[in-house]
Amino acid sequence: xxxxxxxxxxxxxxxxxxxxxxxxxxxxxxxxxxxxxxxxxxxxxxxxxxxxxxxxxxxxxxxxxxxxxxxxxxxxxxxxxxxxxxxxxxxxxxxxxxxxxxxxxxxxxxxxxxxxxxxxxxxxxxxxxxxxxxxxxxxxxxxxxxxxxxxxxxxxxxxxxxxxxxxxxxxxxxxxxxxxxxxxxxxxxxxxxxxxxxxxxxxxxxxxxxxxxxxxxxxxxxxxxxxxxxxxxxxxxxxxxxxxxxxxxxxxxxxxxxxxxxxxxxxxxxxxxxxxxxxxxxxxxxxxxxxxxxxxxxxxxxxxxxxxxxxxxxxxxxxxxxxxxxxxxxxxxxxxxxxxxxxxxxxxxxxxxxxxxxxxxxxxxxxxxxxxxxxxxxxxxxx
Ligand SMILES: Cc1ncc(COP(=O)(O)O)c(C=O)c1O
Numbered sequence: 001x002x003x004x005x006x007x008x009x010x011x012x013x014x015x016x017x018x019x020x021x022x023x024x025x026x027x028x029x030x031x032x033x034x035x036x037x038x039x040x041x042x043x044x045x046x047x048x049x050x051x052x053x054x055x056x057x058x059x060x061x062x063x064x065x066x067x068x069x070x071x072x073x074x075x076x077x078x079x080x081x082x083x084x085x086x087x088x089x090x091x092x093x094x095x096x097x098x099x100x101x102x103x104x105x106x107x108x109x110x111x112x113x114x115x116x117x118x119x120x121x122x123x124x125x126x127x128x129x130x131x132x133x134x135x136x137x138x139x140x141x142x143x144x145x146x147x148x149x150x151x152x153x154x155x156x157x158x159x160x161x162x163x164x165x166x167x168x169x170x171x172x173x174x175x176x177x178x179x180x181x182x183x184x185x186x187x188x189x190x191x192x193x194x195x196x197x198x199x200x201x202x203x204x205x206x207x208x209x210x211x212x213x214x215x216x217x218x219x220x221x222x223x224x225x226x227x228x229x230x231x232x233x234x235x236x237x238x239x240x241x242x243x244x245x246x247x248x249x250x251x252x253x254x255x256x257x258x259x260x261x262x263x264x265x266x267x268x269x270x271x272x273x274x275x276x277x278x279x280x281x282x283x284x285x286x287x288x289x290x291x292x293x294x295x296x297x298x299x300x301x302x303x304x305x306x307x308x309x310x311x312x313x314x315x316x317x318x319x320x321x322x323x324x325x326x327x328x329x330x331x332x333x334x335x336x337x338x339x340x341x342x343x344x345x346x347x348x349x350x351x352x353x354x355x356x357x358x359x360x361x362x363x364x365x366x367x368x369x370x371x372x373x374x375x376x377x378x379x380x381x382x383x
Contacts (some may be wrong), residue, residue, distance in 0.1 A: 003323075003334040004372040008336055009151050009179060009312050009363035011201045011208055015264065019143045022048075022263035023207060026256045035232035045255060052258050053245070055265035059204075060196060061187045062214050066244040070376040071211035071252060074178040075101035077197035079246055080213055081174050082106065082145070084223035085195075090142035095157070096346030097150050102176060105347070106145075116140070122350055122360050125302045126155035127133045134165045148180040152347040152359060153300055154284070154312030156180070163192030173221070181212075183280065185273050190216055202270065202379050209254045227251070253333045270367065273291060276301045279365040280311030283373050287313055287362060290377040297380060299357060300351050314359035316352075316383045325383070333379040339364050358360030 005013045030041045034049050038294040053065035058316065062068060082105040092106055096119045109115045122128050144166040158177050166173040174195040177186055182203030182296065186202060188196055191214070200210030215223065222243075227241040229250030231308045241247055243380045284301075291297050302316045317325050322339035329335040341348055341358040348354035 001334045003336060004375055005336050006362040006364070006368070006372075007338045008368070009202065009361060011199075012203065012365050014367060015205055015207065016267040018267055019205065019207060019260040020262035021172070023256045025377075026259040030354065032255075034255050034258075035323075036041075036252075039195070043360070048259050048262050049253065049255070052111040052262035052265060055262065055269065056212055058185075059213055059265060059268065060181075061189050061265045063189065063217055066217050067148070069213040069215065069245045069248040070258060071213055071248075072209055073201070073211040074099075074176070074197060074199035074253060075211075076261070077172070077211045077213040078102055078106050078145075078176060080226040081195045081197055082143070082224065083109070083246075085143055085172055085174075085224045086113070086115050087142075087309045088113040088138060090370040091118070091138045091140045092145065093110045093118045093120065093133055093136045093141060094145040095122065095147070096154075096345065096349065097126075097128070097157070098145065098147055098346065099151060099176065099178065100343040100345070102145050102147070109316065113202045122155075125304060126153050126350075127304075127308070128157055130158050130161035132166060135173075137165070137169055141170075141171045142289075143174060145174040145176065146356075147178070148178040148184070148186070149310040149346055150313050151179050151312065151343070152342050152351070152361065153302065154179070154310040154346050154363075155304065155311060156184070159353070160191050163194075166194070167192045169345070171331065172222075177310065179312060182268060182276075183310050184277055184307075185353055188216070189215055189335065191330070194347055195223075200261040200264070204261065205264040207264075209257040210261045213248070215244070222249060225250070239249070243254055251334050276366050277311075277324060278306075281306050281309065283364045283368055283370065284309065284313055286370055286373050287377065291315065291380065294380070296383050301314065302354075311364040313362045316353060316356070316359055317380070320383065321357045322356050323357060323366050328377055333375065335376050335379055337376075340366050 057065040163173040177198040181198035196214040200206035231246040326339035338361040
């Protein structure tokens with residue numbers, strides 16, 4: 001029996017063939033560091049990384065490719081942004097829906113340098129109310145951080161309305177697009193986004209160990225570098241270069257990872273994001289309809305228009321710990337789902353699932369099929 005993989009919200013699988021081929025070629029035939037040599041192999045590596053930046057800039061409609069910073073995962077991108085822009089006494093507004101990769105840096109900075117934070121609760125439909133962000137503003141509000149879609153419920157948040165509020169008062173707007181990059185269209189020039197953070201290994205279909213951060217022009221003058229070190233440029237100077245992307249990219253790149261990511265972005269350019277979103281939503285609907293009026297399965301799936309949900313569904317099975325269900329699905333049916341809090345405790349506080357071990361999460365990818373969802377539905381009927 002072939003496995004059914006439903007944990008694309010953690011990391012996507014399978015990756016397009018081109019991703020595997022590009023990484024294989026890098027390891028077998030090139031194997032040199034980026035930005036640090038004059039060999040033909042080094043030139044090819046530099047050209048591939050430059051192309052990876054250009055493809056990312058095109059995907060998000062960024063002003064130029066040097067505004068794309070490569071990091072090592074979504075958490076790293078968020079840390080570069082959060083640690084870089086906050087100073088003692090600054091105030092931050094975020095939502096209770098955020099992933100720990102936002103909540104924990106904020107908590108650390110609250111204790112370490114004395115920032116202030118306000119967390120906004122979602123409404124009954126799982127979306128935050130932008131007016132509550134406006135009401136929470138203080139004279140020292142420096143940053144508003146909001147995820148684009150919840151990694152537990154898939155509910156898409158009103159980032160444009162909240163970003164407009166940030167812009168009105170000159171605060172930074174940081175969007176965590178971990179669950180939307182590659183799944184939903186994102187236009188950083190058409191939206192009031194100052195910083196966009198995402199992994200390369202989820203919806204973008206690149207390998208683990210890759211992440212991205214977009215910075216709006218001018219932001220770099222107000223965002224300090226999170227780590228300093230060798231950049232392969234201006235090496236005679238003991239200060240971190242100011243220019244982009246070097247300011248935020250110290251040390252060797254995950255070069256094989258970027259080869260894979262470049263190939264993944266090439267794959268994405270040849271496929272429609274709108275069609276992919278429609279595909280993932282049709283699978284979501286199929287699952288929700290199939291669970292239907294089951295007495296034992298309780299779904300957390302708000303009835304929202306298509307553009308307000310990503311392909312992520314959470315549910316619980318009465319009488320079972322979510323981990324138990326995940327283990328049975330894996331062992332008996334070769335179906336891989338995710339169980340637990342998904343690093344987002346605030347969502348479970350709202351759903352009432354914090355004390356009972358969270359939810360079972362199903363998340364789709366471009367190659368997930370209806371037959372696989374049917375296999376999951378068949379398996380769930382036994383509970
Ligand atoms: C909403 C959200 N933000 C941030 C992250 C962190 O991304 P990474 O696992 O690449 O560090 C995740 C990962 O699950 C996520 O779902």
